[in-house]
Amino acid sequence: MKIVVLPGDGIGPETMAATLDVLEAASKRFDLGLTFDHDVAGHESLRRHGATVTPALLDKVRAADGLMLGPMATYDFKDEAKGEINPSKFFRKELDLYANIRPSRTWAGLPHKVGTFDLVVVRENTEGFYADRNIESGSSEMLITRDVAVSLRRITRMCCERIARSAFELATTRQKHVSIVHKANVLKIGDGMFIDECRRVAQEFPEVQVDDFIVDAMMAHVVRAPHRFDVIVTTNMFGDILSDLTAELSGSLGLGGSLNAGRDHAMGQAAHGSAPDIAGQDIANPFSLILSAGQLLGWHGQRQHLPAFAAAAQAIEQVAAAAIEAGEATRDVGGRLGTAATGRAFAERLAHAR
Numbered sequence: 558m559k560i561v562v563l564p565g566d567g568i569g570p571e572t573m574a575a576t577l578d579v580l581e582a583a584s585k586r587f588d589l590g591l592t593f594d595h596d597v598a599g600h601e602s603l604r605r606h607g608a609t610v611t612p613a614l615l616d617k618v619r620a621a622d623g624l625m626l627g628p629m630a631t632y633d634f635k636d637e638a639k640g641e642i643n644p645s646k647f648f649r650k651e652l653d654l655y656a657n658i659r660p661s662r663t664w665a666g667l668p669h670k671v672g673t674f675d676l677v678v679v680r681e682n683t684e685g686f687y688a689d690r691n692i693e694s695g696s697s698e699m700l701i702t703r704d705v706a707v708s709l710r711r712i713t714r715m716c717c718e719r720i721a722r723s724a725f726e727l728a729t730t731r732q733k734h735v736s737i738v739h740k741a742n743v744l745k746i747g748d749g750m751f752i753d754e755c756r757r758v759a760q761e762f763p764e765v766q767v768d769d770f771i772v773d774a775m776m777a778h779v780v781r782a783p784h785r786f787d788v789i790v791t792t793n794m795f796g797d798i799l800s801d802l803t804a805e806l807s808g809s810l811g812l813g814g815s816l817n818a819g820r821d822h823a824m825g826q827a828a829h830g831s832a833p834d835i836a837g838q839d840i841a842n843p844f845s846l847i848l849s850a851g852q853l854l855g856w857h858g859q860r861q862h863l864p865a866f867a868a869a870a871q872a873i874e875q876v877a878a879a880a881i882e883a884g885e886a887t888r889d890v891g892g893r894l895g896t897a898a899t900g901r902a903f904a905e906r907l908a909h910a911r
Contacts, residue, residue, distance in 0.1 A: 558591050558592070558622045558854075558857050558866070559591075559592045559593075559621045559622050559623075560580070560592070560593055560594070560622065560623045560624065560853070561593075561594045561596060561614075561617055561618050561621045561623070561624045561625070562577065562594065562595050562596070562625050563596055563597060563598040563624070563627055563644070564595075564627040565598070565599055565626065565629050565831060566599040566600050566627075566629050566630040566633075566831040566833070567628055567630060567830070567831030567833040568628060568831060568833075568835060568836050568841035568896075569627030569831055570627065571836070571837070571843070571896045572627065572628065572827065572841050572842075572843040572896060573846065574896075574897065575843035575846075575847065575896055575897060575899055575900025575901075576625065576843055576846045576847050576850050577593065577900075578900040578901055578903070578904040579847050579873065579900060579907060580593075580625075580850055580854075581904070582904035582905075582907045582908045583851075583854065583869045583872070583907055586869070586872075586910060587865045587868055587869040587872070588865060589854070589866060594617065596614055596617065598610050598644040599630060599634075599644055600630060603640055606640075607640045608641075608642060609629075609640060609641060609642045609643075609644055609647075610644050610647045610648075615648075618652070619822070622857055623822075623823055623824070623825070623853045623856070623857055624648065624652075624822070624824040624853075625824070625825050625826070625846075625849075625850060625853065626644065626645065626648065626824050627827070627831075627846065628826075628829060628831040629643070629644050629831055630830075630831045630833065631643045631645060631830070632830075645826060646687075648824050649682055649683065649824070652819055652821075652822040652824070653683065653819045654683070654818060654823065654824055655682050655716060655719055655720060655818075656679060656680070656681070656682060656719075656720055656723040656816075656817070656818045656819070657679075657681075657682040657796065657800070657815065657816070658678075658680075658723075658727070658817075658818060658852065659677065659678040659679075659680065659803070659804065659813060659814070659828065660675075660813075660814055660852075661675075661677070661678070661800070661803035661804050661807045661813060662674065662675040662676070663808065664808055664812065664877075664878055664881045664882070665878060665881070666881055666882035666883070666884070666891070667809075667812075667882075668808065668891070669806065669807060669808045670805075670806055670808075671780065671781075671782075671783055672782070672784055674783035674784045674786070674806075675787075676783060676786045676787055676803060677731070677787070677789070678789045678791070678796055678799055678803055679723055679790045679791075680790075680791060680792075680795075680796025680799075680800060681716055681717070681720040681791070681793050681796065683716055683793075684710075684711045684712060685710055685711070685712070685794050686709075686710045686793065686794045687793055697711070710744075710747060712746075712747035712748075712750055712751060712792070714750060717750060717753075717754035717755065718757070720790060721754055721755040721758040721790060722758050723790075723818075724755075724788050724789075724790035725758055725759060725765055728762070728765050728787060729764070732788075733764055733766060733787070734766045734767075734768075734787035734788065735759070735765055735767050735768075735787070735789075735790055736767075736768050736769065736770060736786055736787075736788070736790070737751075737752060737755045737767065737768070737769035737770070737790055737791070738769070738770050738771075738775045738789055738790070738791035738796075738799065739751055739752055739769060739770075739771065739792070739795075740771060740795070741771075748792070751792055752769060755767075755769075755790060772795045772799070775789075775799065776799070776802065779803060783806060789803075800813070800815075800828070801813075801828070804828055808890060809842070809889060809890050810828055810829050810845070811842035811844055811887075811889060811890060812842075812844050812845060812877075812881075812890065813829070813845050814828065814845060814847075814849040814852050815827065815845070815852075816849060816852035816853060816856060818856055823853055823856045825846070825849035825850050825852055825853035826846070826849055827846040827849060828845050828849075829845055839895035839897060840887060840888065840889075840895060840896065841887065841896045842887040842889050842896070843900055843903075844881075844887075844899075847873065847877065847903060850873070851870045851873030851874055851877075852870065854866045854869050854870045854873070855867055855869075855870030858870065872907060873907065875910065876906045876907045877903070879906060880899075880903055880906060885899065885902040885903070885906070886899055887899055
């Protein structure tokens, strides 16, 4: 498996270095044959090439088997005419990474705010209210007058169907329960279409229990009783918000893995930002990026029918649980190690995983 590695901005290079320690240990332990093609995006690419991402980089990623994207300073990139392109958005759109898979679970040894749970938010990733993903040319956000703004949302049956299918296929490997989250009481046409497509796909999976929740009520349900849920499927913006909430309920956003997957390509990236205020201090938590790397290995293994990759992905999650319980983590999650030492300790545990 050939993986393009883009370390990112801020804490990105530190957390990516720790993640590479883990990937190299996984490759050796499970005989995966991983190879890494190192390149740059974000501020470093802007300095070198005049753009945060380049066509040559896109070609390289398309030719690879996967992409690891470090945290990016996306808020800094405001003018695409000056090469300031959001790399995360760019790859999601150009590679048609329509499914954002965000697992959240509680961890032994780490205090959490609610009872124990293990769920996954499956978020549609390519349309919705996001102005950069729902119109071919121009912008779907318009300033009608200086005091009036209008934002358009695109919802298509195709995108609803494929994200629903991703959720139901995932549910068959878990607790066989899918919860549809929507706002069809207000967004009757768009979210009505979303529910219709989810229900239609559900007919192909009679073994999977299905229910649905209005998004604002869902926020209360997740806070009150997250153990009730297994796989949650929803549209882009609702999923963006809900997945951050569930990650934080697990103990920290820094423990939330994130995979952006399409039919032919996938990108692992941390669920958090580049945190420039703590960059270079060896205190950033690398677990989110490490867990995302595990998801990328699992995606490749499933797609190519390679059991060793599935085993490696499972081992990474198991080692994460053991490391957190043992305090082999950064201080923000109750550990005693720095970023680099956390990566090394994780890799050592993984090297001896059974």
